[in-house]
Amino acid sequence: MDFSAVSSALKTIGELTQEVTSLWGVDEQVEGLASELRWMQSFLKVADGIKVDNELIRTSVVEIRELAYDAEDVIETFSLKVASKRKGGFSNCIKRSACFLKEGCLLHQIKSEIEKITAKIKELTRQLKTYDVSKFGVDGEGPSSSTERRVSRRSYPHVMDDNIVGLGKDIKKLVPVLLDEQSECRVISICGMGGLGKTTLAKKIYHESQVVGHFKHLAWAYVSQNCQERKVWEDILSDLNILSEADKKMKVEKLSEKLSSFLEKNKCLVILDDIWNTEVWDNLKPAFSARETKSKILLTSRNKEIISHADKNGFLYELQCLNYEQSWELFQKIAIPPTNSPGYKIDAKMTELGEDMVKHCAGLPLAIIILGGILATKYPSLTEWLKVSANVKSYLNNDKGEVLRDVLALSYDDLPPYLRPCFLYLSHFPEDYEIPADRLIQLWIAEGIVSSKQEGDEGQIAEDVAEGHLLELAERCMIQVRERDIATLKIRSFQMHDLMRDVCLSKGKQQKFLYIADQSNAASYPLLGGFVEFLHTNFFGYSALKVRAFDHFCSSISLYRGRKRTIFCH
Ligand SMILES: Nc1ncnc2c1ncn2[C@@H]1O[C@H](COP(=O)(O)OP(=O)(O)OP(=O)(O)O)[C@@H](O)[C@H]1O
Ligand SMILES: [Mg+2]
Incomplete structure (x- = not known):
């Protein structure tokens, strides 16, 4: 269960009451709201610690998240539109009297919104009070x-x-097949269920000295479910060091001809990681059609059928547990x-x-x-x-x-509660994306997911707290570290296994942490009807950008319902 949104709302309320010069007019409502949220937070904390699983509690958690976010929005609106304008001296007073009426209306509106939210939380509280979670016992070692x-x-x-353990036997079987120039076999497939180690084995082979010594060029491409031929072929051409600027504008058929002819003339090993089904192979095969060649294709797939489809002399290797x-x-x-x-x-x-x-x-x-x-x-x-x-x-x-x-x-x-929103936030990143740690840390902090810690005399700044959280996710093997700083061992970049990402997406959706909008439901999300502002698109290499129709840019976008509304494109 997740009480991060409740904590976040409480924190915002706490910060804002200190920041703004006066909460005059709404202080009573804000205090009422804060005290309801505090009760809810301690309730959820206890329920979470002892893993109470109950339909009412589950749905209440989803509702409380929404209400807590709404509370944050209202308080922030108050801070921006009313409280900040109250700062300033006499000249401001004159301007302010002109706006007095407007301010009065706004104040009234905010007051009643806070009251509505508080009433809803009270109703939830009333229902939850029927559960005496304390009887389950509270976890002392938190x-x-x-x-x-x-x-x-x-x-x-x-x-x-x-x-890595094992794999020696697998490498011994596969390497001779790859090095055999007499055989007709062009395609070798490593098969097995998700998480069995197919990619890990392919990577080992990719770095195996005999393999590196035998082939003149090696290339690696990640294929996956949403395969785009152009991207895969460009990745391979780039690994083979033959991708020019002109190629990027070239027709896709020309690109595959270029690759096919290079593979025919040069002894290359191309690894295609994660081929989903035979259709994906059919889309890619024009680039791998050369027969008179010493090049080989090594693919990994959960699907056994692909090899017979790809090469009648192909070699199927079924990886064992x-x-x-x-x-x-x-x-x-x-x-x-x-x-x-x-x-x-x-x-x-x-x-x-x-x-x-x-x-x-x-x-x-x-x-x-x-x-x-x-x-x-x-x-x-x-x-x-x-x-x-x-x-x-x-x-x-x-x-x-x-x-x-x-x-x-x-x-x-x-996961402890403070790590859950950090983990769920990762769902915004595209599949197989190498996530730069420093950018993620900035986003976590900007979104209020991570903040500085004050424990006794030894406070920790937000960046340190975030780095600690990232290390903990790595220690739990929920992310795979790609690059570390040699001196400090800090994580520089990481990835997420596709199956772990699936969990992340489904939990995020279930808890209304994010919305995934794609072609099928774009119309139902009001933001997508008009201008969409990509707040963080510079993260993916674009500067601030506004688009009317998102389909030119991406197949789906995810919207994070947090302190700010953040939109990512995939
Ligand atoms: N032999 C092994 N020794 C140690 N760790 C392994 C081994 N095989 C796999 N792993 C670990 O298990 C995780 C999953 O492995 P991998 O990504 O290779 O699975 P996969 O079969 O390619 O899954 P998918 O079908 O989802 O692509 C990786 O993080 C990897 O580090
Ligand atoms: Mg894999």
Whole structure:
């Protein structure tokens, strides 16, 4: 459950009452609203800590988020339109008397809006008071202890690629097929379910010395569901160092001819990551049609059918799940912090719990690292591990095929409240997008999702708090670090696994954290009917820009319902 919006509204109210010279006229209403919000916040905090799952509470949370955001909007409007104008001396007084009537109307309007919101919150409060959440017991070891552990672990952040296990056997099988110049086989496909490690294996092969030595050129392209041939071909031409400015304006057919002819004459390895279905392959194949060539195509896909469709002499490699020993090895690498003392081990009870939890992951690497990530933030508390273990049992006791979905859901539910809006905010970024950490941190702060912390004498500025949050998401394996600063180990850029992004999008939509507007529902969102202002489009390389019809720019946009209304295009 999420009470971030309530906290955010409370914070805004707190800040504004200090900022504005006077709340004269609405102070009573604002105080009434703040006290309702405070009750709601503590209620949700308790309910969240003990994971009360109840239909009424769930729908109330969605409603309270909306009401809290509305409250923020109204208070901010008051601050901008009324309170700020009250500052100033005598000259302002003359101007102000002219505006007195207008101000009076506005004041009246704001007053009644606050009262309406407060009444709605009161009604919700009344319903929720029927639930005595305290009888479930309140969690004593809350986020503060986890914060301490996080701080103590900051010097040992794990970089995902160092943690790879197994794959030796797979590489041994695949590399000879790739290097075989006599065979008719042109296309090799690594298949298996989502999160099994297909991309990880393809990456290993891409860096394998024998492979690098054999092929004259190597290229990598991420394909995905919303594949655009032009983008894929341009990416490959760019990796092959033959993409010119003129090519970018060239007709798409010419681009594929250029690529096809280069692949025919030069010994290249092209990796196409994540081919969704045979139609996607059909769209891309004109560039890979050369037969008399020593070039090879390695693709990864969840779909077994593609290989027979792509090449009748093609080679299908079905990647297997990790065996138990490999699963346990991977789990330990993630869940247990590295330490300077050799022979560092967890105690027998924790080992037993860990082994049992790993078994539930059925050898799926993504499930293992996410579970390990959850436990890493709770190390070395046996009590915390026991709690996660109980959750694993309740989340993963049904359908074996749904292991991954359940572990991903658990990883979200296990997030402490302050990390949830940070995580949900990531849903705005396009699939497979390498997110620059510094830009994200600026956005988090600008949106009021992260702010400075005052704990005793040791305050932390907002940037430091945000960096800590990002590290914690990485430690939980909910994001994949791409680049770190060598000296400070700070995250410079990261990505999100597509399956984790799906969770992020669905939770964001469910909690009304964001709206996704695409061609199908554009008309229903009032903003899209007229001018759309892309507040953060400079993030994607455009400067401030206004468009009437968003379909020229993007296939979908997401709208973040926060302090400001932020719009991202995908
Ligand atoms: N053998 C392994 N050892 C350690 N970690 C692994 C291994 N295989 C996969 N992982 C980790 O699991 C995560 C998912 O792997 P990957 O992205 O390769 O899966 P995938 O099969 O390509 O999934 P999708 O079908 O969604 O593209 C990655 O973060 C990766 O680091
Ligand atoms: Mg993949």
